[in-house]
Amino acid sequence: MLLPVIMAGGSGSRLWPLSRTLYPKQFLALTSNATMLQETVKRLDGIKHQAPLFICNEEHRFIVAEQLRKGGMDSSGIILEPVGRNTAPAIALAALKAVANDEDPLLLVLAADHVIQNTEAFLSSVQHAKIEAEKGRLVTFGIVPTHPETGYGYIHRGEALNNDAYSVDAFVEKPQLETAKTYVASEEYYWNSGMFLFKASRYLAEIEKYAPDILVACQAAIDNSTVDLDFTRLDKAMFMECPDDSIDYAVMEKTQDAVVVPMDANWSDVGSWSALWEVNNKDEMGNAIRGDVLLENTSNSYVYSQDKLVATVGVDNLVVVETKDAVLVAHKDKVQDVKGIVGQLKKSSRYEYLQHREVYRPWGSHDQIAEGERFHVKHVVVKPGERTATQMHYHRAEHWVVVKGTARVKNGDKNYLLTENESTFIPIGSAHSIENPGKVPLELIEVRSGSYLSDDDVVRTEEYGAGY
Template sequence: MVHPKIIPLVLAGGSGTRLWPLSRDAMPKQFLPLVGDYSTYQQALQRVGDRELFVEPIVMTSHDFRFFARRQADELGMSATIVLEPLRRDSGPAIAAGAAVARLRDPDAIVLTVAADHVIADTDLFFAACRTALAAAARGHIVTFGIRPSSPKTSYGYIRPGEVLDVDGARAVAAFVEKPDAATAERYVADGYLWNSGNFMFRAETLLRELERFEPDMAQAAQAAAATANTDLGFVRLDADAFRMSPQKSIDYAVMERSDLVAVVEGTFRWSDIGSWDAILDVVDRDASGNALRGPVTAIDSNDCIIHTDGRLIAAVGIDDLVVVSTADAVLIVPRRRAEEVKHLVTLLKEQRRTEATDHHRCHRPWGYYESVDAGQRFQVKRIVVLPGERLSLQKHMHRAEHWVVVHGTAEVTCGESIRIIHENESVYIPIGAVHRLGNPGKIPLELIEVQTGSYLGEDDITRLDDVYQRS
């Protein structure tokens, strides 16, 4: 039987507080290069880039992350339909809406859902599992990928496989079980249970029909939101009024644990949801002492540690089983066995109103990014990078003046009625209240130093008069 190609549905709207301080609300883990040179989102796109098996993916993300999703796809030379969720409603409504969008593209669509923050090694084994799942999905099964355990993990849910089905390599699901304690996890592994990866394949029509059986409000809301979606700057924006009518529920509770159509295909590839820093060890290469090191790190007589730095040298002597993570504005030190507790630490930091809990030192924007270099009572110095072809909003400030010095690239500067081209080692002054705009007309990133002076230097002192990104 010749099967249709698979429509990948990449779920890229979540956050990962357990991977703080690298992952934060403003830039979550799926858009960061945690393992390798590409972000896990980009790795997910590459994984479904084989056009003999997959077609152009659908990416589900949020309004805040839409430009990251598009830019990182562009960096790979890949196109994707990027669908924006108006608000978070857990995986059930997100997958339902994605399935509805896929069905509008192709009434017979077969959909593979993949999480943008998971790491999967062994691509050939992943493809083999997808082909088995494709055959099962074509026969009307809703397939979940179960991963052969490498150890008795207590941080994953498990699947108990049941009877063999009519597709070679697929079995019924006898039971889904929650995260176990250590002794139970050991028994599960001995008895042939599989890790529940949370990745699925199904006919869009089949999933939506099952949702209509078990969660009719969710099915109706998702289909209405997709049917009345609009296009905004090339993004597909789901109808907010329709989408918010959906109950908030995971796809596991909505369908997978209730449907008699669910099957499991075993994946023998290496997989991790990178739910905590400790999980990094499952998918990265270690040194001779069992350490996973990233960045400038020198370790002596240290074993089974995760040490990650964004640039500052970390030198370690005589430490074991620790997680050490250094960024520009925060350092995390935690025993590996307590890595899951980082989530509670972030909650405490938020209660203390620490901006480091949610925002990075480098603040990303649709046009590029900026980072603070120095600040005082009436001044602030920033480093600003504008990507080629991008430009900031036309704006003015009521309380500060700005002085820009170009150090790399070429700037197009609007100030009042004047439009000037500013080159390296040249500068321009923006008076208080002047209407201005900064753009990069060149082919390389524009880098400049901005010196702000004035009585108030907050980011909310911006009146936008025109913005290509349609920010309010």
């Protein structure tokens, strides 16, 4: 049986300001109304498989769970990494989890942040790869190159096998442009996609052979893990002992059983704004737009509006991206340098690299819509049947005004209902929470006032709902 393993880690900093550390690109809807994570799962509908197993950062756990719920998608579980340790350990964790029930499925390892426009070609390559993987080979998928790309590693194919597969002659680092041109002209090289297919037991055997310290650390982290609903929480101290290494370096470059199956499926890892422009539909002037956008004498540009009208006049070859708290304007040929802006934000300890103005929580979301020296105003949404943690503050009071739905409020020793156009006051030091007992989202305006308004002024007396 085929078990998809979907790796949903990473920060996607080159797609800032849309992608943030706490809400990276795999959770964004960039090419359709579905997120990249959801598109990755939907792509598997044409092949028989088990419910996918997901691997993500601890801080992204509720985003993954919520996007699967919204998409009506099942899972075989979600493994939470307390720290990132690259792809070799992540896949080892999935393989250990897969064989725990005395099963040995084929692991189809996919990244949650790739675009594949030709699903039929993708599924055809998977079917070819299954035949080789069943023989005990470790298959990687090589993307048939469309141009001499210097941003990808390459795979040099060797001897031709059956089933449209080849032995791997070598994995090659990102080349200079002239070298990349010779690779493409030879038709013997493929882009390294970072997608794989192999038996769980074969991967474990090879990593035990070539990187035993990774296997030992992952086994210890799994053996001492805890299970909470669909989440597998690894032992942090033990997993931190694991070396940081990619599957290419740890296993694929060393094994004698590496096989490459070509894939010509309009693939992209969407590693930059220019790459996103390439995979989106364009108008007759070569512009790709999304959101509330007006163009005048504009060409070959990508323009994205999240919250406000964005208008461009007389520009060419630009990327313009507007979010609720930031605007990026970049030349399309220089978008790789966006990571430099992210580095500046980190160095200055600005929140814009870390999260959006609108913050998602297990119970809903909150969006800061105004602020001053002694006040903050937030739009809070609580999902039906959910509530926030019970908490108190020492430096701020809060006013809540319900604008939609019904709220059940705990305020000190009082419990009461609020409906639309009703309000309440939460004094300093009063333990409080808010619950949505209804069937529609609860929306309220929260006004914080006081001498200190940061989120770290909080004492939680109950962790239900994972806090504010």
